[in-house]
Amino acid sequence: MVNGLVSGRLALVTGAGSGIGRAACQVLSREGATVIAADKNYDAALETIKKYTALASGSNATGDHTALELDVSDPKSVQSLLQAVLKEYKTPPRIVVNSAGITRDNWLLKLSEEDYDSVLNVNLKGTFLVMQTFAKAMTEASIAGSIINISSIVGKYGNIGQSNYSASKAGVVAMTQTAAKELGKFNVRVNAILPGFIDTPIVKTVPDKVMHNMLKLVPLGRLGEPTEVAEVITFLSSDKSSFISGAAIDVTGGF
Template structure:
């Protein structure tokens, strides 16, 4: 990352309790951003802020950073996270990293409908809900340098349950581009935590 490019910016990261989301928090804080770590597991989000970010200080051990419990598949929870962010920081984040994701790998004939639904709810619907809520907040605040990065598995590009995420990013790009905000899609390979 180019030194100073995110200095002073507010970043909201989903899936921040582990893996790539946690690493994104580390890099963003090291480079001078204030980080909001959001994860379904609140304790892991707090751990990310306390142990894995630069500038973690203050009486609560997390300085200007914050941790939120967030189920990205729940539109009310996403809206609540946005409202908490606006209340605490008085502005929307200009960086949003959509890193929340789950897998329920199994052969098609053995995959339960509940597992299929949970993958789509988190990986696709959750990405959409966070993108929509935070892009709307950026637009309403006339943010001209906002950036939303959606992270998915490389499986999404080459076929499996998650392949719709790429299409979601492609569809949303013209809308956000007209607001001078960027939308990026990044696919990673499987990793261990």
């Protein structure tokens, strides 16, 4: 696409195998970006490229898009990803979307230390490792970049059974705001998005009765679509948001 919002830009999306990450790949490619879909589940990332990203680009071919395996919580995996990107594209991505995330829900009084650690390792440490690694690559290459970190509205208000998840997502916001202050002098913008109840694989595990009560809290009266979050991601990736950095934007239907 010649006139897309992010035409000619290279974009890395973590957690690209499903949900918001997959939708981000779809919308970014529709708007002209070359997409690197990274996920711990390589087959799911590949499916994103073949079934969603290529179609959004108006083609049945994967083109310059690529799928790569990534464990965001493993520093060696993150470094290997950077080297693979530099080898393939000869440049770091201008757009980095940190969408990889997991849940291990339980009551605070029953939550295991293992489940606490695993959620913090992926959601918070993983975001840190990817952001640090690729921001460094951007600054060394003197590239003006945009980093979008996916937090959650529960990072602001908390949620029953999600003390680990809400803590990790609150940390993402604070880290985003700090990174924006540090990276602004390099012309790298950093923003966070706080989705509400979005129709993703994680939400599909919620019992119908609980879901009904959750939707009562949403003034628009429905779940959000992953593409509705992806449109905001793409806006923050583009020059349309050139003076927005350090922001934490709710995408919640008014929750």
